[in-house]
Amino acid sequence: MSTAPTSPPPINTSKLLTQDFFPGDHSMAHGCPHIKPHKRAGEILSNYQVLTRYSLHYKHRHALGILPPAKKRSRSNEDQSLPKTPPLPTPACVMCQSSLGRIHACLHCVFVGCWKSEHAQSHAQETGHPFSMEISRCGLYCSQCKDFVYDRDFDGIHNIETVRNSEIVSMIQEPGQKRQRYSKWHAGNKEAAIIRAGTKSKICQGLRGLRNMGSTCFMNVILQCFIHNPLLRGYFLSDQHSSKRCEVKGDCMGCEMDQLFTQFYSGTKTPYGPCSFLHTMWMSSSELAGYAQQDAHEFFISALNQIHAKSPNTKLHHCSCVIHKTFAGVxxxxxxxxxxxxxxxxxxxxxxxxxxxxxxxxxxxxxxxxxxxxxxxxxxxxxxxxxxxxxxxxxxxxxxxxxxxxxxxxxxxxxxxxxxxxxxPVLSFQLKRFEHSMGASKIETKIRFPAQLDMTxxxxxxxxxxxxxxxxxxxxxxxxxxxxxxxxxxxxxxxxxxxVLEPIPTYVYNLFAVINHQGKMDTGHYTAFAKHRGEWFSLDDHKVTLATQKEVLDSKAYMLFYVKQTLDYDFPNAVRD
Structure with missing residues (x-):
């Protein structure tokens, strides 16, 4: 069974949203002041929907069966009778045929151009077509704003197409799987008022170095991986554990995590010294106390246990704390x-x-x-x-x-x-580089690891x-x-x-953090790579520098962190089942 992207019906412009998230608040109509007249015509909305459908189908082309076989294999008579599905074309610039980097598709005409060689920018300037879609991420770009912009109607189209694509993939790859379907949530007047009253606009940062306070690089790399973990970030930034309302008496690792995210997203760019976090870990785990070099993996496990222990409604079985929702598997x-x-x-x-x-x-x-x-x-x-x-x-x-x-x-x-x-949802791998059987030694073997991992x-x-x-x-x-x-x-x-085993999208994981160890066991140094807003960064204590994916994949990893490409709708119930 296979499918190919089809042309969706025209967008009904009479049902366009005229205001943003909060009802009655016309001051937040749109993120871009240039988009409203173009939306009324409806053409760019329909083109965006077609391109979004194409982008999602291309991303899941392996699961949907719209790729030719990689190798010629002997097929049975039954297999030979199946119709061949033409492969989807690879998105590429019409000027230089490059398919690498950011490829933009114009929402006003059929032009597709690359960003690196500025063919997309030149087209927008020469034709006066301001809006384009970045194909790989379905981002809406405005050449007049010179930035990616947000709009509720485009976001709604993307959500609808994402759900539609997921249902098609589920029917093909998991025909007997019964999943709870996505349901959209709308804020009422009362909820919107509460959100407005308790929300303050701040500079969204999330990228900051950590000071080394005396052989604490092992802690710094783990904290950076926590900060760039999408599930932990969503939990603590949504104020689900607030240090101001916490009822735990004594040292609480959940409160330390809340303070850590507050510091990283405060807009301050200078390196931060997590003294309070280190002190709380010393008080909670005596084996980690002192200024001796520790193992990053041991610190990682100890931190998870301490955050779990101080979380509200902690249970021995089927625990729904943030740690088990994020890292727990069977x-x-x-x-x-x-x-x-x-x-x-x-x-x-x-x-x-x-x-x-x-x-x-x-x-x-x-x-x-x-x-x-x-x-x-x-x-x-x-x-x-x-x-x-x-x-x-x-x-x-x-x-x-x-x-x-x-x-x-x-x-x-x-x-x-x-x-x-x-x-x-988040897979954490430790590669056992340290041996203690025949004397202490370190395995320096380079292990290749992918940016995308299929665990099927x-x-x-x-x-x-x-x-x-x-x-x-x-x-x-x-x-x-x-x-x-x-x-x-x-x-x-x-x-x-x-x-026999076709890739199932729910088992596909994307790499978001890597921890490396340089040097010998007792005198080495820990560094990390982390992905932030689609870009890789090298994190060496207080030093934060831009990195390439090649540098990340070429490193000698000690710990690897992957996040699910498609998260379960109701993970706690999935664990119980």
């Missing part, structure tokens, strides 16, 4: 008996995932010593995908480690495999889908030992066909 462990194929599952809550960098040598098979996730040239793992493959690959248990409850045999051979039952193949639902397809290939029967030759050959054929 890991599924399946133990399969090799005698009767009985599967025993266990579930463990997690806040992050720690990945080994060194491969484990496996037993010889057919005279060949295989090492999963090892690059033959570099003799070691070289990507985040390799680490995740090993993390979720079946592991053979010892003969005395498992007793099967079904076949009643003790000391039975079995395999154990991990997968993600519930993936959190590591989920329990994807494994179940793969198992069902395998059962169909075996004639609809799942009986027999998992180690039988027919099962193994079928599994190999399923794994080689990438069409």
């Amino acid at each position: 890991l599924q462990s399946d133990v399969t008996c090799l005698n009767c194929a009985n599967v025993t599952s266990a579930f463990d809550p997690i806040l992050d995932i720690s990945l080994d960098l060194r491969p484990t040598r496996r037993s010889k098979s057919n005279g060949v010593n295989k090492m999963r996730g090892v690059d033959e040239k570099n003799d070691g793992p070289n990507s985040l995908a390799d680490c995740l493959d090993r993390y979720t690959h079946p592991e053979k248990l010892g003969t005395n480690e498992y007793n099967c409850s079904k076949c009643g045999k003790t000391g039975q051979e079995a395999t154990k495999q991990l997968s993600m039952k519930v993936i959190p 193949q590591y989920t329990a639902s994807a494994r179940k889908l793969k198992k069902n397809k395998l059962a169909k290939l075996n004639g609809g029967s799942e009986s027999g030992s998992p180690s039988t030759p027919s099962s193994s050959s079928s599994m190999s054929s399923v794994s080689s066909n990438s069409s």
Whole structure:
């Protein structure tokens, strides 16, 4: 099943909004004074809707099946009978054919130009067409204001098309999934008055250096990752934990987080010294007290636990505090008996995932010593995908480690495999660079990691889908030992066909922060990269400099932070289910 962008019906200009968010407040009609006469004609609204639909379809072209196959594969007669869907054209400048950077589409004509070579700006100046749409983000740009502008009608069109696109993708990729649909919220007169009375306009900053107060770089990088975490930012900036109204007596990490966000978004650009945050951590976690260099990951876990502990309505199970809403996931462990194929599952809550960098040598098979996730040239793992493959690959248990409850045999051979039952909105990875087994040492292996990560193949639902397809290939029967030759050959054929597991948008994550460690274990230094308003920045204590994505992806990462591209509508209920 596939789909392609279709032309939407014309915009009804009689239903345009004449005021902004607050009813009765005509002083906030629009963010741009030049847009109203163009909107009345309706042409730029209709063009914006068409371009937004195209942009969303192009962004999810893999899931929608509107891309040609990457490689020529042998197809069955049934596959050959399916009609071929033409691929969507890549957005590119009509002047220089560049598809990199910011590509703008004129909302008055069919011109598409790049920003880097100023073809988009030249077109607007020569033709007098002031409005264009930045295709990748659907941003509305006004050449007269020389800035991106906000307008409720355009924002409404974007929201409608986003919901429509998500529903199409859900029907294609998750036909049996029942999701709670998006419902728009409107402020009434009473709510609008409360918001106006309690709102003060301030300069929106959010980018600031942190002073090193004596080997505190480990804390600074974690705080920067907290600040640039979209979910934590939304929680604390919406005043859901206010230090002025907090009823917690004593040191409260939630209040420290609230003060931290207040300082970063105060408009002040000079470096900030988080003395109060450090003192509160010392009082809450005695093992972190003092001016010795600490591990950033240990500080991260300790900070999460302290924020959770002082949050209101904290629970041991199904906690709805900001930490669990942001970082909490569920890991599924399946133990399969090799005698009767009985599967025993266990579930463990997690806040992050720690990945080994060194491969484990496996037993010889057919005279060949295989090492999963090892690059033959570099003799070691070289990507985040390799680490995740090993993390979720079946592991053979010892003969005395498992007793099967079904076949009643003790000391039975079995395999154990991990997968993600519930993936959190924010994924935190620790790459285990520090070893303590044979003396303290650091692994300097460079691990490649992507800017966008698809976690589909590591989920329990994807494994179940793969198992069902395998059962169909075996004639609809799942009986027999998992180690039988027919099962193994079928599994190999399923794994080689990438069409078995199509990417599902709800499992796609975008990188937003990276922590690096330079030097030795005890004398090293922590730095970070963070994404702020679409741009990458290097954060080295008080130094904040612009960075490129290439610099980020080329760094030797110690911790990685990814955020879901499409967030669940009601995540707490999803965790309970």
